[in-house]
Amino acid sequence: xxxxxxxxxxxxxxxxxxxxxxxxxxxxxxxxxxxxxxxxxxxxxxxxxxxxxxxxxxxxxxxxxxxxxxxxxxxxxxxxxxxxxxxxxxxxxxxxxxxxxxxxxxxxxxxxxxxxxxxxxxxxxxxxxxxxxxxxxxxxxxxxxxxxxxxxxxxxxxxxxxxxxxxxxxxxxxxxxxxxxxxxxxxxxxxxxxxxxxxxxxxxxxxxxxxxxxxxxxxxxxxxxxxxxxxxxxxxxxxxxxxxxxxxxxxxxxxxxxxxxxxxxxxxxxxxxxxxxxxxxxxxxxxxxxxxxxxxxxxxxxxxxxxxxxxxxxxxxxxxxxxxxxxxxxxxxxxxxxxxxxxxxxxxxxxxxxxxxxxxxxxxxxxxxxxxxxxxxxxxxxxxxxxxxxxxxxxxxxxxxxxxxxxxxxxxxxxxxxxxxxxxxxxxxxxxxxxxxxxxxxxxxxxxxxxxxxx
Numbered sequence: 001x002x003x004x005x006x007x008x009x010x011x012x013x014x015x016x017x018x019x020x021x022x023x024x025x026x027x028x029x030x031x032x033x034x035x036x037x038x039x040x041x042x043x044x045x046x047x048x049x050x051x052x053x054x055x056x057x058x059x060x061x062x063x064x065x066x067x068x069x070x071x072x073x074x075x076x077x078x079x080x081x082x083x084x085x086x087x088x089x090x091x092x093x094x095x096x097x098x099x100x101x102x103x104x105x106x107x108x109x110x111x112x113x114x115x116x117x118x119x120x121x122x123x124x125x126x127x128x129x130x131x132x133x134x135x136x137x138x139x140x141x142x143x144x145x146x147x148x149x150x151x152x153x154x155x156x157x158x159x160x161x162x163x164x165x166x167x168x169x170x171x172x173x174x175x176x177x178x179x180x181x182x183x184x185x186x187x188x189x190x191x192x193x194x195x196x197x198x199x200x201x202x203x204x205x206x207x208x209x210x211x212x213x214x215x216x217x218x219x220x221x222x223x224x225x226x227x228x229x230x231x232x233x234x235x236x237x238x239x240x241x242x243x244x245x246x247x248x249x250x251x252x253x254x255x256x257x258x259x260x261x262x263x264x265x266x267x268x269x270x271x272x273x274x275x276x277x278x279x280x281x282x283x284x285x286x287x288x289x290x291x292x293x294x295x296x297x298x299x300x301x302x303x304x305x306x307x308x309x310x311x312x313x314x315x316x317x318x319x320x321x322x323x324x325x326x327x328x329x330x331x332x333x334x335x336x337x338x339x340x341x342x343x344x345x346x347x348x349x350x351x352x353x354x355x356x357x358x359x360x361x362x363x364x365x366x367x368x369x370x371x372x373x374x375x376x377x378x379x380x381x382x383x384x385x386x387x388x389x390x391x392x393x394x395x396x397x398x399x400x401x402x403x404x405x406x407x408x409x410x411x412x413x414x415x416x417x418x419x420x421x422x423x424x425x426x427x428x429x430x431x432x433x434x435x436x437x438x439x440x441x442x443x444x445x446x447x448x449x450x451x452x453x454x455x
Contacts, residue, residue, distance in 0.1 A: 002184060004160055007073035007302040008294055008337045016160055018185035021192050027152060027181045028196055031123045034178030035150035039120050043101060046146055047094045052173040053142075054090035057083050057134070060169070064134075066295070068162050072130055073302040073338070075294045078257055085418075086134040090142055092420035093441065097146045100438045101445070113452040118445040120148035121223060122199030127190055127213070128163070129204040130156035130304055131260045131360075136204040136227065137166060139424065139435040141180065144202070147444040150179045154193060156205075157186040158304050198222065200444070205229075206358075207384075207429040214432070225433030225443060228426055229358045230386030231266045233379035234415055235401065236278055237372070237392040238271035246391050247281035253389070253415035254364045255289065255342055258300055262430075263387045263409070263416050267355045268366045269375045275368045279346055282366065283327045286342045291333070302338040303361060312340055312361045315354045319365065324348045329362070350378050358384070372397070376404050385427030389415040408434075 001015040019027070038046075057064065065079035074082070100118075107114040126140045133155055141151045155163025167182040183189055194201075194216045200223040203213050210226035217224050234253070240246050254265040270278045294301030303309060309332045316330045329343030340362055348355055348365040355365050369375045379388055379401075389411040390398040402410035408425035411417070418424055418436070425434040434440055 002157055002160060002186065004071055006070055007304050007306070008339075010336050010338075013070055014161065016164070016184050019183045019189050019192075024183060024189065024192050024196065027183060028123070028198075030178040031150040031152055031181060034176055035120070035123050035148075038145075038150055038176065038179045039148035041148070043098060043146070043148075046148070047097055049174040050090060050142055050146060051094050053169055053175070054087050054094070056169045056173060057087050057090075064162070064165055067165060068133070068159070069294045069301070071161050072133075072159055072304045073294050074257060074304075075298050075301045077297070082132055082134050086138045089135070089138045089420040089436070093138075093142050093146060093436075096438070097143075097441060100441045101147055103450075111454045113450075115450040115452065117448045117450055118147065118442060119448055121444055121446060123150045123152065124200040124202060124444065125152045125154070125193050125196070125198040127154045127193065127201070127203045127205070128156060128159075130158035131257065131262075133159040133162045133166070135418070137163075139227070139440065140202045140204070141166075141170075143435070143441045144444040145175060145180065147441065149199075149444055152181055152183060152193065152198065154183045154185075154189060157184075160184055200224070202433075202435075203227070207431075210431060211429075223433075223443070225435070226431045227262070227424070227433075227435060228386075228429060228431035229262050229360070229384065230264075230426065230430050231356065231358050231382050231384045232263055232387045232389070232407075232415075233382070233405075234265045234268045234389040235369075235372075235375045235379060235391070236268065236270045236274065237390065237394075237397065238273040239393045239397075240274065240391050241393060243274055243277045244281045247278050248285045250389075250391070250415060251282050251285045251364075255286065255300065255362050256416060258303055258340075259362045259364075260304060260360050261416060263418065264360075265364065265389065265415050266359055268364060269369045269378055270366060271375070272368050272370055279327070279366055283344050286344055287328055289342050291339060291342070300339075300342060300362060303340055304338070306338050308361055309338055309340055312343070312359065312363055315352075315357070315359060315363060316343060316345070319345050319348055319352045319354045322349070322352060324352065324354070324365070350381055356382065372401060376401055379405060383428055384430045386430035387411060387415070 291300035329341035333339035
């Protein structure tokens with residue numbers, strides 16, 4: 001049995017049966033059988049079904065948000081925000097499925113037509129994440145179903161109840177029971193899934209696990225996409241007009257969802273001309289964050305995983321020991337729940353763990369730089385390549401810096417955001433492959449070239 005624990009109270013919410021090899025094989029067999037009929041369902045009908053799923057997220061937001069908050073510790077309003085974001089992504093994906101998944105005529109000449117047909121992969125395995133289960137799930141299972149695939153969906157063990165709600169709503173919306181099936185459990189269930197003959201694997205999570213999955217399934221010669229972590233840098237130039245507003249906005253980019261976002265701001269570089277003013281406003285903003293019961297009106301709830309408390313404490317201790325200045329926070333909150341104080345470190349160096357290893361928590365290091373060249377050098381000093389942000393009045397200046405960043409996403413005067421209209425992808429240890437946009441819709445297909453010559 002899988003024990004679902006409330007990270008705010010450490011109380012057991014519920015126990016859920018785990019899958020084993022026999023039940024997983026039975027689910028796989030059902031999906032393999034169901035996929036044949038599902039791919040024959042007209043695309044227009046599949047679109048209507050997924051739109052109904054999106055409507056259910058809206059109509060059931062109150063209950064779904066409460067479940068999500070209870071099991072992952074996300075403040076209730078942020079859970080509602082996530083559901084709203086998922087609906088927006090579903091809207092974009094369903095609005096654009098027809099042009100990007102339909103046959104594409106590439107060349108037409110007398111007696112000859114050349115077409116690309118986008119055929120489904122078959123039965124895909126989606127091993128998902130806990131930090132944004134609706135958003136990262138929507139990135140995968142919605143386009144997979146639109147493209148005509150059957151989906152085995154394994155939610156994180158830390159978001160199991162949400163995963164089961166997703167399964168229920170999919171079926172209520174009209175997705176057949178043998179086309180979308182959830183699997184429950186932890187690492188052992190994931191291991192079993194890697195041994196099964198799926199036609200594609202789509203994982204969201206840490207680099208370490210993603211690398212392991214990628215290596216394990218490589219011999220199968222099937223698509224394997226991994227959306228992994230980041231150590232996302234942000235640079236504040238000396239020409240920003242409103243230092244206070246930039247400090248507030250970038251603090252939100254670092255601490256929203258307790259910093260438990262792959263695209264959260266993880267390290268900040270500030271031009272020396274505005275550094276002192278920026279740090280002063282930033283620290284005041286963070287000290288004003290309200291933490292506590294995530295069911296209430298708070299900005300910060302508990303961390304989702306208990307073991308992350310030790311990891312964050314180690315990052316703080318290592319930084320302070322090596323000369324960093326602790327501006328605020330720095331330790332766990334005593335009492336029940338996995339709460340960690342929002343933490344700001346200054347006088348950091350780029351070789352500290354807090355500036356190199358993904359924190360995935362409410363902690364940030366801020367470093368002073370002399371000019372753009374130093375900022376670029378430090379921002380590029382990483383093994384990750386997810387996002388990079390530049391705050392400046394000058395668009396050309398910002399784009400020049402972003403051009404030198406080996407990242408899947410660049411931000412000018414914004415951060416920590418994802419849009420369904422453009423690809424979401426990582427480089428280096430931030431992953432491989434793309435979700436969202438036309439690229440994400442077609443990631444769940446095999447393109448077939450058709451050469452049609454009339455007699």
